[in-house]
Every structure is written in C-alpha cells, then in structure tokens.
Amino acid sequence: MTFNDNAKINSGRTRRRGRTGGIVAGGGVVGVVALFLLSQLLGVDLTGLAGGGGAQNGSDESIANCETGADANAGGDCRLASAGDSIDTYWAGELPDYRPTDVVLFTDQTDTGCGGATSAVGPFYCPADETIYIDTSFFDELSTRFGASGGPLAEMYVLAHEWGHHIQNISGMMEGLDLQTTGPQSDGVRLEVQADCYAGAWAGEASTVPDDSGTPFLEEITSEQLAQALSAAAAVGDDRIQGSAGGGVNPETWTHGSSEQRQQWFTTGFEGGPAACDTFGAAL
Incomplete structure (x- = not known):
C-alpha cells in the first residue's frame, strides 16, 4: 500500500535494536516447558533456545527520519513503523x-520476554512482554525461500498478522486452548488464521x-497490492512450506494452516471486518 505523502507518522512504538553480540550462557527467561508451550501457541519453534538463554542486546534506537507518509514510502524501517x-x-x-503493543526490529538474534530469539523463528509476538519481534531479513526470505511476490503490503501483512496475536492476547482468546494438537482443524491453526483475518480486517479499512x-x-489498496498480501499469506501456508522442504505434505502436523486457509481468512477479514473472524466457530 502507498502512504499519503502528507500523513503524520508517530513511530514511537517501533524501535530498531542494534546487532547482538551472541547468545549468553546461563539459562533463559522461561524454562523448557514454557518454551514448548509458547512454541505451540505461536507456531514457531523456540525450544532450541532454552539451553542458551537470552541473547545479548544492542542498544534500542528510535526510527530515524520517519515523520511523514513520504518518509514511509521511501521504505525500510519507516514503512514498518508507519x-x-x-x-x-x-x-x-x-x-x-x-492497549498498544511495541515492535522491535532486530538483526540475527535478540532477547525477549519469551527468552532468546534468532532470525530462525521468523516474526513473532511474545505475550509475556506484549511485543512484536521482527528480523527484517525475513522479508527477503518471503520471496527467495517461500516464493512470495514481495511488495509493501506483503510486509505490512506480516506485521498486521502479528498484531492480530496481540489482539487475541489482550482479549483473552489465547486462554484455554488445546495447543498441543495439530492439524487443519486444530486450535493452533484456528488461532493463526484468525490472526490472518484480523490482518485482512485492518487492510480492508486501512x-x-x-x-x-x-x-x-494510506491510499486505497490496489488489486496488485492485495495480490501481494495474498501471495505472502499463501507462501507461509503449512502445505507450501512442507512441499518446498521436499518431505511431502502432512496435514496432521499443521500448526498455521494451508495456503488456501490463510488466503481465505485474510480475504474474509478484508471483506467483513473483525466481526467476521470467528475462526473458532467455523469449519475451516
């Protein structure tokens, strides 16, 4: 999507964390069991981080030269902050x-309220500190590794999806779910495609x-920009990822939903808003 050049941007809730110095020894913020449960909740494997503990932080810096929509249209960190x-x-x-969430952009690895994180886990939301973490190299991977078409709305979709997890957290939707069962109808998949739906709801009204x-x-979304978001949603579908890995597609192990499910629910939110995002009451 394209920002209106004269829009006024408040980038204060997004910050860039400097390059880290490596994983430090001595135990993480959360234990192995908590990391496992959190991995089920977020759909990313954080359990491998338990042995190393938190990552050393560089300094946090505000997003420079990010005051207008014209700055956002120049790309980079300002586009995400905007x-x-x-x-x-x-x-x-x-x-x-x-209540708002914060966004931390980092390189390689960082520490979080959920323990140490590396770029291998991809973008994620940490309920413990109510913060979204994004290694921005992931946006290159969307195209080079996962085959998405790329583009500004593809990046914004990723951020809006993680924001959807924040909405689930503060509204209590994350409570009482069976997050150890996998598969296309599982609670974990329902949580993920609801976040896609919430991302679509924002895009539809942006x-x-x-x-x-x-x-x-933002200016009105174009059909080309909508296709960018749908391409990104499809690229991170469980079936697409499993197929590209060469090991075959096994729906019973899905934690995020198929490409079709993710596109469908983004579109549902785009057309119907948050009220249409009851993924827990629908047949997926």
Whole structure:
C-alpha cells in the first residue's frame, strides 16, 4: 500500500535494536516447558533456545527520519513503523479496552520476554512482554525461500498478522486452548488464521484510518497490492512450506494452516471486518 505523502507518522512504538553480540550462557527467561508451550501457541519453534538463554542486546534506537507518509514510502524501517501507527490506530478504534503493543526490529538474534530469539523463528509476538519481534531479513526470505511476490503490503501483512496475536492476547482468546494438537482443524491453526483475518480486517479499512490531523495514513489498496498480501499469506501456508522442504505434505502436523486457509481468512477479514473472524466457530 502507498502512504499519503502528507500523513503524520508517530513511530514511537517501533524501535530498531542494534546487532547482538551472541547468545549468553546461563539459562533463559522461561524454562523448557514454557518454551514448548509458547512454541505451540505461536507456531514457531523456540525450544532450541532454552539451553542458551537470552541473547545479548544492542542498544534500542528510535526510527530515524520517519515523520511523514513520504518518509514511509521511501521504505525500510519507516514503512514498518508507519504501518504500525496505522494498525495501532485502527485497533484503538475497534476495541474499547485496547492497549498498544511495541515492535522491535532486530538483526540475527535478540532477547525477549519469551527468552532468546534468532532470525530462525521468523516474526513473532511474545505475550509475556506484549511485543512484536521482527528480523527484517525475513522479508527477503518471503520471496527467495517461500516464493512470495514481495511488495509493501506483503510486509505490512506480516506485521498486521502479528498484531492480530496481540489482539487475541489482550482479549483473552489465547486462554484455554488445546495447543498441543495439530492439524487443519486444530486450535493452533484456528488461532493463526484468525490472526490472518484480523490482518485482512485492518487492510480492508486501512485507507480510512486517519492520523492525528485527520489525514488517512494510506491510499486505497490496489488489486496488485492485495495480490501481494495474498501471495505472502499463501507462501507461509503449512502445505507450501512442507512441499518446498521436499518431505511431502502432512496435514496432521499443521500448526498455521494451508495456503488456501490463510488466503481465505485474510480475504474474509478484508471483506467483513473483525466481526467476521470467528475462526473458532467455523469449519475451516
């Protein structure tokens, strides 16, 4: 999507963390069992991080030269920070008890409220510190490794999906789920495709979300840009990932949903808004 050049951006909730110095010894923030459960919840394998503990942090820095939509259109960290401002504003208007999340952009590895994290786990949301973590090299992997078409809305989709997990966390949707069972109808998959649906809900209304002065952050989405988001959703489907790994497709092990499911639920949110995102009451 394209930002309106004169939109005013508040990038204060996004920061760039400097390159880390390596994993330090001495135990993580959470134990092995907690990491396993969190891996089931988030759909990323964090259990391998338990032995090394947290990662050393570089310094956190604000996103420089990121004040207008024109800055956001130049790309890089400012585009993500600006998308975050739009997503945050959108959800503040949707949920009476909404509280914001922070976004940390990092390189290689970092520490989090959920333990040490590396780029291998991909973008994720940590409920313990209510923060989204993104190694931005993942956006290159979307194209080179997973075959997505790329583009600005593909990156924004990833951020909006993780924001969807924050909405699930603060609204209590993450509680009481069976996250050890896998498969296309499992609670884990329902959680993930609901986050896709929430991402679609924001995208469907993004061109109407205003900055503090009333100017919409973003211009209307084009069919080409929508295709970028759908391509990204398909690229991270369990069946696509399993097929590209050469080991065959096994639906009973799915934790995130198929490419079709992920595209379907993004589209459902795009067309119907958050009220259409009851993935736990629907047949997937």
